[in-house]
Amino acid sequence: MAFESLANRLQNAFDKxxxxxxxxxxIVNEAMREVRLALLEADVNxxxxxxxxxRVKERAVGQEVMKSLTPGQMVIKIxxxxxxxxxxxxxxxxxxxxxxxxxxxxxxxxxxxKTTTTGKLAKYLTKQNRKPLMVAGDIYRPAAIKQLQVLGExxxxxxxxxxxxxxxxxxxxxxxxxxxxxxxxxxxxxxxxRLHIDEALMEExxxxxxxAKPDEILLVVDAMTGQDAVNVAExxxxxxxxxxxxxxxxxxxxxxxxxxSVKAVTGKPIKFAAxxxxxxALEAFHPDRxxxxxxxxxxxxxxxxxxxxxxxxxxxxxxxxxxxxxxxxFDMFLDSMQQLRNMGPFEDILGMLPGMNKMKGKMNVDEKxxxxxxxxxxxxxxxxxxxxxxxxxxxxxxxxxxxxxxxQEVNRFIKQFDDMKKMxxxxxxxxxxxxxxxxxxxxxxxPFMGKGKGGNPGGMNFPFNFxxxxx
Amino acid sequence: MSFFKRLRDAIVQKSEEVTQKxxxxxxxxxxxxxEKVEDLVRRYKKIDDDFFDELEEIxxxxxxxxxxxxxxxxxxxxxxxxxxxxxxxxxxPILSEKLVALLKNDxxxxxxxxxxxxxxxxxxxxxxNGVGKTTTIGKxxxxxxxxxxxxxxxxxxxxRAAAIEQLEVWGDRVGVEVIKQQQGSxxxxxxxxxxxxAKSRNxxxxxxxxxxRLQNKVNLMEExxxxxxxxxxxxxxxxxxxxxxLDATTGQNALSxxxxxxxxxxxxxxxxxxxxxxxxxxxxxxIRNELNIPVKYVGLGEKMDDLQPFDPEQFVHxxxxxxxxxxxxxxNTQG
Ligand SMILES: Nc1nc2c(ncn2[C@@H]2O[C@H](COP(=O)(O)OP(=O)(O)OP(=O)(O)O)[C@@H](O)[C@H]2O)c(=O)[nH]1
Ligand SMILES: Nc1nc2c(ncn2[C@@H]2O[C@H](COP(=O)(O)OP(=O)(O)OP(=O)(O)O)[C@@H](O)[C@H]2O)c(=O)[nH]1
Ligand SMILES: [Mg+2]
Ligand SMILES: [Mg+2]
Numbered sequence: 004m005a006f007e008s009l010a011n012r013l014q015n016a017f018d019k020x021x022x023x024x025x026x027x028x029x030i031v032n033e034a035m036r037e038v039r040l041a042l043l044e045a046d047v048n049x050x051x052x053x054x055x056x057x058r059v060k061e062r063a064v065g066q067e068v069m070k071s072l073t074p075g076q077m078v079i080k081i082x083x084x085x086x087x088x089x090x091x092x093x094x095x096x097x098x099x100x101x102x103x104x105x106x107x108x109x110x111x112x113x114x115x116x117k118t119t120t121t122g123k124l125a126k127y128l129t130k131q132n133r134k135p136l137m138v139a140g141d142i143y144r145p146a147a148i149k150q151l152q153v154l155g156e157x158x159x160x161x162x163x164x165x166x167x168x169x170x171x172x173x174x175x176x177x178x179x180x181x182x183x184x185x186x187x188x189x190x191x192x193x194x195x196x197r198l199h200i201d202e203a204l205m206e207e208x209x210x211x212x213x214x215a216k217p218d219e220i221l222l223v224v225d226a227m228t229g230q231d232a233v234n235v236a237e238x239x240x241x242x243x244x245x246x247x248x249x250x251x252x253x254x255x256x257x258x259x260x261x262x263x264s265v266k267a268v269t270g271k272p273i274k275f276a277a278x279x280x281x282x283x284a285l286e287a288f289h290p291d292r293x294x295x296x297x298x299x300x301x302x303x304x305x306x307x308x309x310x311x312x313x314x315x316x317x318x319x320x321x322x323x324x325x326x327x328x329x330x331x332x333f334d335m336f337l338d339s340m341q342q343l344r345n346m347g348p349f350e351d352i353l354g355m356l357p358g359m360n361k362m363k364g365k366m367n368v369d370e371k372x373x374x375x376x377x378x379x380x381x382x383x384x385x386x387x388x389x390x391x392x393x394x395x396x397x398x399x400x401x402x403x404x405x406x407x408x409x410x411q412e413v414n415r416f417i418k419q420f421d422d423m424k425k426m427x428x429x430x431x432x433x434x435x436x437x438x439x440x441x442x443x444x445x446x447x448x449x450p451f452m453g454k455g456k457g458g459n460p461g462g463m464n465f466p467f468n469f470x471x472x473x474x
Numbered sequence: 475m476s477f478f479k480r481l482r483d484a485i486v487q488k489s490e491e492v493t494q495k496x497x498x499x500x501x502x503x504x505x506x507x508x509e510k511v512e513d514l515v516r517r518y519k520k521i522d523d524d525f526f527d528e529l530e531e532i533x534x535x536x537x538x539x540x541x542x543x544x545x546x547x548x549x550x551x552x553x554x555x556x557x558x559x560x561x562x563x564x565x566x567p568i569l570s571e572k573l574v575a576l577l578k579n580d581x582x583x584x585x586x587x588x589x590x591x592x593x594x595x596x597x598x599x600x601x602x603n604g605v606g607k608t609t610t611i612g613k614x615x616x617x618x619x620x621x622x623x624x625x626x627x628x629x630x631x632x633x634r635a636a637a638i639e640q641l642e643v644w645g646d647r648v649g650v651e652v653i654k655q656q657q658g659s660x661x662x663x664x665x666x667x668x669x670x671x672a673k674s675r676n677x678x679x680x681x682x683x684x685x686x687r688l689q690n691k692v693n694l695m696e697e698x699x700x701x702x703x704x705x706x707x708x709x710x711x712x713x714x715x716x717x718x719x720l721d722a723t724t725g726q727n728a729l730s731x732x733x734x735x736x737x738x739x740x741x742x743x744x745x746x747x748x749x750x751x752x753x754x755x756x757x758x759x760x761i762r763n764e765l766n767i768p769v770k771y772v773g774l775g776e777k778m779d780d781l782q783p784f785d786p787e788q789f790v791h792x793x794x795x796x797x798x799x800x801x802x803x804x805x806n807t808q809g
Contacts, residue, residue: 146643149639226730230535255602
């Protein structure tokens with residue numbers, strides 16, 4: 004796509020703003036200009052964006068910046084939180100009637116995916132031991148009835164149809180009778196696609212609602228919808244009183260800003276996300292995933308989250324100080340491993356860092372190897388971990404047995420550990436200096452990095468410095 | 475002579491009926507955009523930053539791409555500075571002219587379909603799910619039939635439930651035959667059959683339907699490339715047109731669609747459907763501006779004759795109809 008990723012643009016904007024302890028207006032304005040463009044490019048409605056930006060600005064100015072984050076990242080964190088909130092907190096459920104059958108009615112523009120979604124929902128419900136009936140209420144579109152019948156056959160779910168000469172209102176009425184008579188507990192009414200400004204057809208939907216008294220009226224919205232999504236959603240909602248929304252075609256590469264627009268103008272929850280043409284491509288809607296998709300910066304967001312959740316800055320600084328004095332114990336090693344671990348697969352974390360993408364795949368990080376090394380360290384006693392000099396042959400043997408590794412592996416690890424310790428003694432400078440030096444020296448062979456095929460790990464300063472690895 | 479006057483004169487030569495239909499179809503679009511621009515110009519006697527902010531809003535909410543809008547606004551700011559324009563009303567013709575320029579096809583002939591008498595013409599329809607491919611084929615079959623041409627349809631969507639039956643209903647309505655196989659069969663094989671049938675039956679125009687597919691699905695795009703290859707192999711010069719069907723309700727993703735289908739399916743033109751809704755079709759401007767694929771037809775409803783050739787002048791005429799009328803009245807009273 005044409006647009007530069009928001010992550011990159013923000014990075015540029017924030018480079019200027021490093022080192023501030025509080026979020027001031029300059030930072031917020033700088034960040035929000037980029038956020039605004041990103042939201043517009045994602046098709047979030049102009050007015051919705053405007054309100055949103057104003058609200059975030061208000062909340063962000065004056066906030067303390069978390070220790071592990073830069074001010075810019077702090078703004079993004081707030082943006083994300085607000086976005087998730089606006090998108091609707093928890094995953095919404097379908098309302099089931101206490102007096103079956105539960106009636107669910109679909110509505111939406113032409114081609115949005117109503118008929119397909121009707122099939123998917125029916126399948127979803129059968130998995131929950133419901134007995135759904137699909138109702139062919141589209142008497143206009145060529146072969147619409149047949150389309151639903153084909154799906155019914157595929158899914159082995161009954162379809163109620165009266166041809167295209169009976170009004171949808173009458174079809175709905177008889178379908179519900181039919182469901183009652185046949186002990187079918189959910190009635191799913193497919194309807195014809197229609198424009199929200201088509202008064203006659205909107206009136207027809209109102210009449211169907213009158214007769215069917217649906218427990219759910221779901222607006223089916225194409226995730227690729229542009230700015231007009233607000234008009235469509237507002238109109239359907241005010242005429243029909245929707246209970247929820249289904250967002251379709253999310254398997255595409257659209258950013259899906261329509262989701263935000265629809266939620267903002269109707270206030271109704273997005274209940275399902277449709278992710279494909281097949282009948283099982285229906286999922287519960289996740290507001291948080293949608294938020295980062297719209298922002299187009301899932302990578303940075305997840306890094307922020309992980310960093311804030313897992314890295315204890317104070318601890319890190321302590322350890323850094325100790326290490327500079329040449330102290331390095333297995334405990335410290337395990338600690339640092341654990342912190343990195345919590346952030347996810349090592350290689351993924353690397354991939355998330357700006358500029359590190361290229362390294363991905365070349366690093367030759369062996370996750371299994373990391374696990375083995377951790378197991379070895381964990382099999383040591385507290386005393387051994389604090390004082391590696393205690394590790395004589397019999398202790399090593401015990402450790403190998405305890406960690407399910409071999410003596411050779413234990414020996415190799417202890418050797419590498421000693422090397423690291425020596426190297427650390429040489430470096431007395433800051434992490435940055437260390438990085439430069441280790442680059443010159445051509446890396447430093449961390450215990451879990453195999454003999455890399457292509458590059459050496461170069462400037463990796465793990466595990467000596469585990470400040471969240473961004474600027 | 476004012477810009478709008480010239481535009482009107484250009485359109486008077488065109489059939490009244492066609493213009494009327496176009497105008498009606500676009501009534502909602504026109505109301506919204508024109509009212510807003512009018513209102514804007516009225517409220518802002520002086521051009522300032524707020525004026526440009528609001529103009530930006532009007533254009534963005536019409537789905538004109540963000541990039542395109544930013545460029546346009548920069549342009550206009552430049553004009554304002556250069557010509558020392560102070561009144562909003564004076565900027566309006568420049569704005570309209572720029573919009574038309576963005577929409578205008580490089581050559582008038584661009585809008586015409588590459589369909590010639592005396593040969594078999596093949597038109598392939600492609601696009602994402604639910605945009606209106608099958609319906610447009612029905613409408614276009616009707617159009618060609620009315621021109622006295624012999625038309626054949628190919629049911630190349632073998633995937634979606636009842637897609638074949640849907641095309642058959644259209645075939646019945648229009649009175650043209652449909653070449654088909656079973657659901658689930660190879661689309662390329664259906665297309666192959668159709669070309670052979672078209673050749674032996676002396677058909678003038680073969681319209682090929684395909685299944686909707688999202689442009690990021692590599693295997694489905696490859697399937698399309700195969701259909702393309704079969705056509706090219708079985709009939710030199712085919713397909714003569716590859717029409718990408720776009721839903722006017724679509725936002726910025728339409729650009730990605732145009733780009734990817736353009737690259738992997740050799741799109742020669744666009745059909746913009748569902749312009750009878752309130753979506754403003756501004757995406758046409760973005761696509762024209764950023765990708766240079768001409769819009770050839772527009773869909774204005776679900777009925778057989780709700781298809782019109784795209785005409786940028788008419789399009790803008792319809793958008794600005796209210797303004798044109800006002801200006802004409804003003805000129806008349808002045809004598
Ligand atoms: N890729 C993808 N395609 C979908 C999804 N949902 C529906 N579709 C496709 O979108 C197209 C339109 O779906 P339909 O279910 O016919 O839409 P509809 O709203 O019933 O259409 P009308 O009845 O004509 O208004 C079909 O090609 C479907 O296969 C989805 O989540 N992902
Ligand atoms: N209002 C309006 N509806 C349209 C227009 N063109 C098509 N439709 C409707 O849009 C829906 C989808 O049209 P189809 O022709 O089935 O779309 P398609 O691209 O073939 O869909 P798939 O084959 O499922 O990908 C149908 O309900 C059509 O009646 C139009 O110009 N205006
Ligand atoms: Mg349908
Ligand atoms: Mg179709």
